[in-house]
Amino acid sequence: MDPQELREIAEDERQNSKPTRVRCCVAEGCLAAGSGAVKASLDDSVAAQGLGDAVEVRPVGCLGLCSKGPLVRVDPDDTLYGGVTSDDAPAILSEAQGHATDLTKVDTSHPFFAKQLPIATENSGMVDPERIESYIAEGGYESLFHVLREMSPADAVGEMTRSGLRGRGGAGFPVGLKWATVAKMRSERKYVVCNADEGDPGAFMDRSIMESDPHRILEGMAIAAYAVGANVGYIYVRGEYPLAIQRLRLAIRQANRAGLLGTHIFESPFDFRVDIRVGAGAFVCGEETALLASIEGKRGSPRPRPPYPAESGLWGYPTLINNVETLANVPTIVRKGAEWFASIGTDKSKGTKVFSLTGQIENTGVIEVPMGTSLRVIVEEMGGGAPNGCRVKAVQTGGSSGGCIPAGALDTPVDYESLAALGSMMGSGGMVVLDDQTSMPDLARFFMEFNVDESCGKCVPCRAGTVQLQRMLSRFAAGEAREGDLPKLEDLCDLLRNASLCGLGQNAPNPVFSTLRHFRDEYEAGIARAPKAEAAG
Amino acid sequence: MAVVTLTINDHLVSAEDHQTLLDAAKAADAPLPTLCQLDGVSDVAACRLCLVEIDGSPKLQPACMTPVAEGLSVRTDTQRLRDYRRMIVELLFAERNHVCAVCVLNGHCELQDLAIEVGIDHVRYEYLHPHVGVDVSHAQFGIDDNRCVLCTRCVRVCEEVEGAATRDVMGRGTNCRIISDLNVPWGQADSCTSCGKCVMACPTGALFTQGATTAEMEKDRSKLSYIVRAREEHQWVR
Numbered sequence: 120m121d122p123q124e125l126r127e128i129a130e131d132e133r134q135n136s137k138p139t140r141v142r143c144c145v146a147e148g149c150l151a152a153g154s155g156a157v158k159a160s161l162d163d164s165v166a167a168q169g170l171g172d173a174v175e176v177r178p179v180g181c182l183g184l185c186s187k188g189p190l191v192r193v194d195p196d197d198t199l200y201g202g203v204t205s206d207d208a209p210a211i212l213s214e215a216q217g218h219a220t221d222l223t224k225v226d227t228s229h230p231f232f233a234k235q236l237p238i239a240t241e242n243s244g245m246v247d248p249e250r251i252e253s254y255i256a257e258g259g260y261e262s263l264f265h266v267l268r269e270m271s272p273a274d275a276v277g278e279m280t281r282s283g284l285r286g287r288g289g290a291g292f293p294v295g296l297k298w299a300t301v302a303k304m305r306s307e308r309k310y311v312v313c314n315a316d317e318g319d320p321g322a323f324m325d326r327s328i329m330e331s332d333p334h335r336i337l338e339g340m341a342i343a344a345y346a347v348g349a350n351v352g353y354i355y356v357r358g359e360y361p362l363a364i365q366r367l368r369l370a371i372r373q374a375n376r377a378g379l380l381g382t383h384i385f386e387s388p389f390d391f392r393v394d395i396r397v398g399a400g401a402f403v404c405g406e407e408t409a410l411l412a413s414i415e416g417k418r419g420s421p422r423p424r425p426p427y428p429a430e431s432g433l434w435g436y437p438t439l440i441n442n443v444e445t446l447a448n449v450p451t452i453v454r455k456g457a458e459w460f461a462s463i464g465t466d467k468s469k470g471t472k473v474f475s476l477t478g479q480i481e482n483t484g485v486i487e488v489p490m491g492t493s494l495r496v497i498v499e500e501m502g503g504g505a506p507n508g509c510r511v512k513a514v515q516t517g518g519s520s521g522g523c524i525p526a527g528a529l530d531t532p533v534d535y536e537s538l539a540a541l542g543s544m545m546g547s548g549g550m551v552v553l554d555d556q557t558s559m560p561d562l563a564r565f566f567m568e569f570n571v572d573e574s575c576g577k578c579v580p581c582r583a584g585t586v587q588l589q590r591m592l593s594r595f596a597a598g599e600a601r602e603g604d605l606p607k608l609e610d611l612c613d614l615l616r617n618a619s620l621c622g623l624g625q626n627a628p629n630p631v632f633s634t635l636r637h638f639r640d641e642y643e644a645g646i647a648r649a650p651k652a653e654a655a656g
Numbered sequence: 657m658a659v660v661t662l663t664i665n666d667h668l669v670s671a672e673d674h675q676t677l678l679d680a681a682k683a684a685d686a687p688l689p690t691l692c693q694l695d696g697v698s699d700v701a702a703c704r705l706c707l708v709e710i711d712g713s714p715k716l717q718p719a720c721m722t723p724v725a726e727g728l729s730v731r732t733d734t735q736r737l738r739d740y741r742r743m744i745v746e747l748l749f750a751e752r753n754h755v756c757a758v759c760v761l762n763g764h765c766e767l768q769d770l771a772i773e774v775g776i777d778h779v780r781y782e783y784l785h786p787h788v789g790v791d792v793s794h795a796q797f798g799i800d801d802n803r804c805v806l807c808t809r810c811v812r813v814c815e816e817v818e819g820a821a822t823r824d825v826m827g828r829g830t831n832c833r834i835i836s837d838l839n840v841p842w843g844q845a846d847s848c849t850s851c852g853k854c855v856m857a858c859p860t861g862a863l864f865t866q867g868a869t870t871a872e873m874e875k876d877r878s879k880l881s882y883i884v885r886a887r888e889e890h891q892w893v894r
Contacts, residue, residue, distance in 0.1 A: 401828070418825065423701045423721050576806060576825065576832035577702045583747035586830045587781045607780060614743050617716055618704045 120378035121386055122264050125255060132256035137175035139215045140194040141165075142244060145178040146330040147362050148323075148484075153204070154189035160205035161191070164212050174215065177253075180331020182244040183232070185484035187225055192244065199225040230500040231482050236463065238471050239287075239447035240487045243331035248366050251373040254334040260379050262453035266342050267387045275346035276302050279449070281457035283469030288314055288405075288442030289517065289546045291468070291535040297439065300429040301347040304437035309349035311340050312414070312433070312440045315356040315363070316398050316405040319518025320569060322549030324473040325443040327485045329356070329363035332447070333370035337380065337393060339446030342453060344391045347439050352391060355410050357398040367395055402519075402573035406621050407440045409575065420575040421621035442547065444473055464490030468534035472548060478515070479505045479554035488533070495529040498552055509554035513637070517546025519566045519573075520626035522633025523559070542633040544626075559638040560645050564592035566630040574623065581624030584615050588631065595645035605642060609635070662728040677719035677730055678706055686732050689741055689773055691766065691805065693720045694857055695881035697812040703805075705741055705770070708732050716740075742774045750781040751830060752788065753802040759861040762871035766859035767805060784830070791836075793843030796866055797855050799834065804862040806832050810854035817880060822848040834862075856880060 143158045161176045182190040187201030193215050200211060200222060210220045227233075237243070247253040254260070266275050280295025301309060313336060317325040329336065340352045356364050371393050374380040382390045396414050403409045404419040411433050413419035432438020448470060452460045461469050468490040474497065477483045481503030488497060494514055498504065505511045513523040522543035524531060531537050535545050553562065567589040576582045591608050594600040612628035619625045635642060658673045664684045671680040676699075681688050691703035701718035708719045711729040719732070731737070748754075748767065756762045788801035808825060811834065815821040822845050826835045836845035855863040856875050864873060882894045 423718060571829055574829035576827065576829045577700070577808075578704055579702070579744050579747055579805075580704055582806070582829055582832070583751040586784065587747065587750065590782055610739075611743065611781075614740055618707055618740050618744070620701060620704065 120384075122261075122268075125260060125264065128252050129256045129258070132252045136256075137173055138195070139170075139174045141174060141176045141211065141215065142179045142182070142192045142194070143176060144180070144182045144188065144190045144192075144244065145248075146181040146327060147360075148181070148185040148327075149188035149190055150362070152188040156205040157189050157191065157203050157208065160208040161211070164208040168209075168212060170212065170216075174212065177247050178249070179245060180243045180248045181240070181327040181485050183235075183484045183486065184225065184482060186482055190225075197227060199227050201225045230496070231484075231486070231502070234492070234496060234501055235487050236471050236489050237487045238451050238460075238463075239328060239335075239444050239473055240331070240485065241451065242335060243327065243485075246332060248331055248333055249369055251334060251370065251377060251379075254332065258454060259334055259450075260338055262450040263338050263341050263345075263379070264385050266345055266453055267385050267389055272302060272346050272348060275342060275453075278453065278457045279346070282452045282460040283457075283464075284445065284448055284452065284460065285468065285535065286442060287444035287448070287472065287547065289520065289544060291545060294441065294445055297429060297441070298343065298346050300427075301349075301437050301439040304430060306437050308351075308436045309347055310433045310436060310438040311344045311347065311349045311352040312410070312428075312438055313340055313352065313354040313443060313446055314405060314407065314410060314440055315354055315360075315443045316402075316410060317360075317443070317547060318357060318402040318405050318573075319520070319547055319549045320566070321475065321477050321515070321551040322518055322547050323475045323477075324485050324548045326360050326363050327475070328443055328447050328473070329360065330366055333363075333366045334374065335447050335450055336367070336443060337370055337374050339441075339449035340393060341380065341384065341391050342449050343439060343441060343446065345389055347437075349439065350390050350392065352393040353396050353414055353433075354393065355396045355398060355404070355414060357404075358400055364395060364397060371395070401575070402569075403575045403621070403623050406623060409621070410440070411438065418575075420577045421623075423620060444548070465532065465534045467536055472533060472545070474548045474550045476502050476550050476552070478551035479509065479511075479557075480552040481506050490534045491532040493530050493532050494524060497533065497550070498529060502552065505552065505554040509556060511552055512555045512557055513553045513559075515543075515551040515553060515562070515630075516549065517544040517629070518549045519569045520544065520622065520629055521546045521549075522629045523553070523562070523637060524633075525637040542629070542636050544629070558596060559634040559641045560592055560595035563631045563634050564589060564596050567592050567627065570623065570627040574627075578618075578620035578624060580615050580618045581620070581627065584611055584619075585624070585627055587611060588615070588628070592631070595642050598645050598647060600642075600646045602646060604646065608642075660724055660726040662724055662726065662730065664730045665732055671724040673724065675724050677708060677717070677722045677724060677728075680724050681708075681719060681730070681732050688719050688732055689770055690720065691770060691859060692807040692809065694809045694813070694877065696884035697809065697816050697857070697880070700808060700812070703807060704744055707737060707740065709734060709737065738774070742776060745770050745774050745776055746779045746781055748805050749776070749779050750783050751786075752804060753783075753785060754860075755802075758870055759803060760864045760868040760870060760873040761803075761861035761875070764871075764874045765861060786830070788833070791842050792866060793841035794848070794850070794866075795843065796850060797842070797852065798864055798866050799836075799842060800862050800864065801833060802862075803860045804834055805860055806834070807859060808834075809857040809859065810834060810863055813853045813857040813880060817883060818849060818851050818853050820847050820849050820851070823854060853880060 284294040285291040409421040669684040688706040706719040707716040709731040792798040811823040814823040
């Protein structure tokens with residue numbers, strides 16, 4: 120592959136595009152709602168009406184508003200249809216030809232769409248995730264070419280540092296610093312690993328990116344590999360994401376065939392091979408040392424750090440581990456420049472964040488907003504608030520490792536520091552909205568139950584402590600807690616936070632701490648009082 | 657080899673630079689409680705009993721896996737650490753069915769010694785009373801999961817010293833079990849050489865010699881480090 124060929128592919132793809140494009144979402148959410156049949160019906164209708172020259176039915180990734188799926192979006196008028204059934208196909212096509220029908224449309228000027236700023240998801244819902252040409256037509260792999268041709272590895276690292284991008288997996292470690300550390304390690308071999316073991320309850324944004332735009336992840340990995348000096352990469356995907364695995368596999372095959380992965384990429388001396396490793400259902404394998412053990416074929420349990428993977432990772436070699444969304448930002452940062460990226464967001468949190476908005480809220484789906492957007496904008500304006508006339512009570516971010524932000528603090532801007540100051544965390548991007556029907560001790564019990572199931576069993580505080588916490592929380596939720604249970608609960612939470620081996624155990628008490636901080640009265644109400652002695656009569 | 661100087665509980669001590677904080681603390685007469693650590697096999701920092709405070713670091717570090725360094729200032733015995741150690745041992749007692757009165761190792765048990773060392777007079781946590789089994793299918797030895805603390809010393813000694821890798825861990829969280837081969841009865845595990853090293857390594861009565869009765873058994877753990885030293889340093893000393 121040379122740049123000329125790349126441009127020819129893009130040009131051909133643009134030449135072949137039809138005046139009217141009917142984009143039908145084929146990501147998992149809409150597929151589950153029946154978009155497979157909708158797509159087939161659209162294809163049939165196009166054939167039946169002889170519109171093959173004028174209309175293209177394009178299977179695309181996530182169109183965002185999952186609660187209204189299956190979704191179909193029609194260009195050039197940019198009309199969005201929600202809740203489409205296969206019977207609607209002829210009507211959609213006749214509207215596309217300019218004949219009005221009574222099909223209901225989704226208002227694309229709604230804040231849910233208007234307040235978004237897609238970077239990592241810029242191609243989601245635009246490109247066909249199963250065709251590399253479709254990605255190339257949107258400028259795909261040009262960033263990789265630019266980096267290989269115009270930049271030294273150190274320049275590429277510098278670009279990430281200047282962009283201010285921070286890890287999107289949860290902790291927010293500066294990406295440039297991580298790349299620089301791995302780049303500086305002297306080693307005959309290095310690895311790049313994409314952490315796609317998204318497992319937080321309520322998080323589905325990484326899945327959406329993988330299903331919608333898999334080539335973007337490969338391009339991000341290749342740029343990272345060039346920057347740090349690695350030649351082999353692994354994508355560690357959880358086994359519960361079969362469609363993401365299938366599309367990534369297909370993307371790797373296409374990129375290899377096109378010479379965009381493999382040896383002498385763009386006729387440079389740079390070689391890069393990518394393989395997929397499928398997880399077997401353990402949440403703890405999202406923790407980087409457990410993830411590495413799992414790739415090596417061992418039991419997926421964490422080990423103490425240091426040494427960090429940047430120093431001693433896969434098979435003891437320096438290894439760069441980045442999350443899906445982090446890598447998805449990389450091609451755009453290269454294309455538009457670090458300064459452009461750094462101009463978005465807040466002082467310390469640059470760029471955008473993808474959230475999966477779910478729970479007791481009107482509009483659920485995947486959104487990408489600039490850092491610093493307030494929770495109120497996300498929940499009330501974009502999300503439309505709680506359904507059925509209920510009030511929003513709290514927003515849970517960061518999954519089982521995160522915490523609850525009470526409705527009173529909804530004006531908090533979304534960035535790493537502000538969320539941490541409230542006792543929650545950015546986390547990977549799951550945002551679960553809770554209405555006033557939710558019992559907070561019961562919510563904490565739910566997350567603790569998750570941790571009991573997912574603890575690997577290696578260290579004592581996490582293994583034997585989470586199960587005790589779960590039992591105590593069940594008692595609080597049922598109103599059967601005993602006097603003295605509250606300090607005992609807090610002491611045990613403190614032990615887990617400080618004495619556990621890995622992040623799973625250390626963060627397991629966060630849902631308890633944050634609900635205790637903002638909703639302590641509900642815990643106190645869960646303590647069973649001794650029955651009062653009957654008044655002497 | 658270089659020597660470094662560090663502070664342990666306000667006392668200056670010297671240590672060889674390949675040593676861990678656990679070695680240094682032992683040499684400085686400030687020994688730490690341990691459970692998963694065993695001389696002769698690799699360290700895993702799983703029991704969290706040897707956690708220490710290091711000045712200037714917000715995180716507690718496991719002494720068994722933290723190398724000494726020049727100028728470190730370490731605290732091994734603060735009230736906070738004592739509280740944590742006691743909670744950890746209590747959690748272990750609540751997790752399985754530890755009944756000293758009917759245990760072969762009563763009086764010679766590391767878990768029992770730990771309980772005394774950290775000052776346990778009662779257990780604050782709910783006993784889980786799990787239904788776990790006893791496997792006496794092996795001709796000489798037996799394993800009683802009721803007494804297992806999942807320290808994985810048997811797993812490591814089997815793989816690293818004997819080279820058989822019969823033992824492994826199955827399951828997750830509190831449902832973890834020590835298994836033989838691919839979860840077959842011990843007596844049917846083809847890879848087992850019946851060397852008995854796992855029995856020696858076990859801190860409790862979970863792995864035992866058949867025929868031993870209550871409080872009758874003692875374990876010869878120093879034999880393991882004797883074997884390792886003989887192999888690696890060619891010194892036959894105990």
